[in-house]
Structures are given as C-alpha cells and as structure tokens.
Amino acid sequence: MARITYVEFNGTEHVVDVANGMTVMEGARDNGIPGIEADCGGACACSTCHVYVDSAWVEKLPARDAMEEDMLDFAYEPDAERSRLTCQIKVSDDLDGLKVFMPEKQI
Amino acid sequence: MAGIVVVGAGQAGAALVAKLRALGHDGPLTLIGAEPVPPYQRPPLSKAYLLGEMDMERLFLRPESYYTEQGITLITDAAVTALDPARRQIRMGDQTLDYEQLALTTGAIPRRLPAAMGGDLAGVHTVRTLADVDRMAPEFVAGRRMVVIGGGYIGLEAAAVGAKRGLAVTVIEAAPRILQRVAAAETSDYMRQLHAGQGVTLLEGTPLERLEGRDGRDIAAHLADGRVIAADFVVCGIGITPDDALAQAAGLTIDNGIATNAQGRTSDPHVWAAGDCASFPWRGEQMRLESVQNAIDQAECVAANMLGADQPYDPVPWFWSDQYDMKLQIAGLGTGHDRVIVRESGSARSHWYFGGGTFLAVDAMNDPRAFMLGKRLLTQRRSPDPARLADPAVDLKDLLR
Secondary structure, eight states: OEEEEEEOTTSOEEEEEEOTTSBHHHHHHHTTOTTOOOTTSSSSSSOOSEEEEOGGGGGGSOOOOHHHHHHHHTSSSOOTTTEEEGGGOBOOGGGTTOEEEOOSSOO | OOSEEEEOOSHHHHHHHHHHHHTTOOSOEEEEOSSSSOOBOSGGGGTTTTTTOSOGGGGBSSOHHHHHHTTEEEEOSOOOOEEETTTTEEEETTEEEEOSEEEEOOOEEEOOOOGGGTTTSTTEEEOSSHHHHHHHGGGOOTTOEEEEEOOSHHHHHHHHHHHHTTOEEEEEOSSSSTTTTTSOHHHHHHHHHHHHHTTOEEEOSOOEEEEEEETTTEEEEEETTSOEEEESEEEEOOOEEEOOHHHHHTTOOBSSSEEOOTTSBOSSTTEEEOSTTEEEEETTEEEOOOSHHHHHHHHHHHHHHHTTOOOOOOOOOEEEEEETTEEEEEEEOOTTOOEEEEEEETTEEEEEEEETTEEEEEEEESOHHHHHHHHHHHHTTOOOOHHHHHOTTSOGGGGGO
16 A cells, blocks of 8 residues: 555645555545546546656656657656656555646646 | 436446536536446456456446545436426436436447347347446357457457457458448558457458357357358447437437537437437537547536536547557547548557548557647647658657647
C-alpha cells in the first residue's frame, strides 16, 4: 500500500491510501478525486490521466515506455521530466509518499 | 421523490450522473441498471478481462461507495418496464417512480443469429455484458476450435484473445473484407496481416449459411460456398442495435435509435438520451456513434443541458482497439473519404482519411503520436498537407505549425 497525495490544479490536496497492484489513476478514480478523467479506463489510449509528478519522485518511478512517451508528447502542456500518465504507474510500497499535481486540463 | 432519473447504468449513465453532481446538481438522482453490478467499463470485456488479466472490481467505473457518498440512488438488476411521458413516470413491474427529468442511457443489444440459423444453440456467444463474457471465458482453452462470425472490432478482439490462448481460430466475414463498414481497405489489409501472422484463418466474402449443433457441443458452421467448419464454440460479433424499446413504446420519436436534437433532448421535452441508444443531428444526418467517447461526451453534454446549459453536442469521435500487442487508435470518422494517405516509420503506421481535400479521420496503428495529432487537428478543424504527411522525414509536430 502507498499513501499518495493528489493535488488538484486549484491547490486542493487529497491524501489517500492506494492498494498495491492498482494504478495511480485507479487510486484517484476510486476515491472520487477530480482532475483525472481516464476516459479509456487505463488502456493508455486517451491521455486524460496526465499529471506532473513531484520532482523528488521523477527518478524513483519506473521509466515511461514508448507508448506513454508518445501519448504525453501531445498532452496538454507536458513537462519533459515530470509528466506521466497515471494509468501506467502501478502502485507498490515503494510509492509510499508519492505526490502528483494535476494539469489545468486534460488534453 | 421526483428529481432526475437515469435509465441505463452503463458508461453513459455513469458519466451522466457523475457530471450532474460535478456541476452542482444536488437534487434527488436515481440511476437504474438492468445488470446486477454497478456501472463498469465494457471495452476490457473483449480484451484484458477475457484474457483473465483483469479482476471484475477493476472494471467498475466507480466503487459502489461513490454512489452512496454522492447521494445517488443506484438501483441494479432492475427492469424498467414502461415509460409514461405524460405522467412523467417510469414503471418497474408494480413499482412506479416519478421524475422531473429523465435520461435514457439504455445502450445497445448485440445482434444474434436467428434461431433458424442456429443462433440459439448452446456454445454460441455474444459479447456485450460481463455475464456474456463470464459465460464464454471457460470456452477459451488451448487447442479448442473457435469460430468468430463477423470481422468487426469485437470479433477481431475476441479472435486475438483466442489466438493468444492457443485456440484454432477462424473468422467468417460476409462482406468482401473485414472492417468494411468502419475502415478503409488499407486498415483492413493491415489487420488481416496481423491476424494471419498469429495463425488466425480469415474467410472474407464468405457469408454464413447456418450453424448446426452436432453431438453435444460440437458445432458445424455451414458456409454459403458449401464449406463446413467444425467448432467447439462460436462468438458472434455482428453488430449491435440501439436499445430503444422503452422509448418506442412510450411514443418517442425513433430514428436510428432514440432521436434527440443537438442538445440531446428527445421528442418529449422532459426526456433526454445519450450513448449507444441515441441519435443526434450531425453533419446533415441523424448520427449514432457506438463508442466510449460518445457515451461519455454526449452524456456529459446532456447532463449540462438538463441543468440549462443549452449546448449542442459536436463531438470529435475517437476509438481504440487492442489486438495482440498492437494498439489501434482512431480519431474522427472516415465515412465519405475519397483518399487515404499512408504514413509509415518503423513499426508505427497511420492511415489518414481525406474527403474532398478535407481531413476526416486517422487510423493509427502502434502510432499514438499520429492519433494525438489527428485528434488535435480535428478539434481545430484543420487539414494537414497530404504530401508532408506521407513523408516520414517530416516530424508530426511540424504539421501543427
């Protein structure tokens, strides 16, 4: 399990515990946290679950694969270092303390 | 307790109630579904869920607790038997429920083969609900023979799961080519090669005459050309029809599904419709889209309009399909195209549809950049230069400039 902080674009923080094996996207969805839409349900097909990862966490997360990289390239205001698709980040104990920031909008 | 009632708890119904709450509607809100589970995602049913790679709870669009927390009365496993627009009332058996406004998000029903063609034989499956797929999943055992009727997306996704699981798979398509209704010949060719490379037998231009049950579960598929294919089970992917029976019986206008105006309102001012069951005026016709994108976007538009926004629904359609390790993403609608530009670089491939010089749609195969760019161009109503598009040396991002 990992305690994850989701920060809405307006600054509202949501701190929730997410079970191992879930994705960071599912953690937001299942806790009703707005700002992550995930229209495709986690198939890496829509890029509407984009976040900016806290700088301290960029290196600690598993790297983006080519598909995620390409989708992010055309997301709304992507950041070369910090942008991630939350449907592609699997939760484990190692992610305890993760903090992610929502963009102003998805796509 | 009147208020807003939503009939149909699929992707559109779930999106609609969530949007109503997100927009601040705090009145009574009821969501009624025919299935015994909360609203869930259907796309993984023919993909990851059928492959056994995804648990049922992960399919749920929201945890059950969401509906309670949001003050949404979720009624599952319930059949709405009648709609009385004059009284603003629906009936569920002996029970009645009043509404101020009603939204119909009843979805669609998979077409079945007629019984005379063997459609009611044991071992003949359709792919729409969790129950359909739970019933079918035990059939997917290595070495068994599977016949898929219909080479559309659902049929091809089921075929891909079968092939991945080591089944002997035959796809039968009546039209001259697979995906004929929805894609250009270039995309059909690509998908044909993909499946052939995985050992799937594709029989195109081959209508089915009938299925015949033989000793126990063995099924013989008799083809119009006289051939007979033996199968342990059959999956039908021959399209869906909008579930408009309730609306029709209530006297609402039906035209390619439940007819709505641009705002999603049906012929009754207090009744709205969205998703697979609903048609809307778009580019000169009464259009109906069968996709997650449409279910979400039209439902959200209707939610806003139920609260008085008066917005027309003007979608940028998009769609995806996962087969083997190939991801197909589509932006736009290719209907009416007269030209297809093929762009290829490495394993990424995209087919760009043009009609009268206007960019209409893109099919992107393992090419998310092409999909994302195409979607953005469609949103901005821009057409890229075909010559530059066809040149793999031109970066896709440069086409936005």
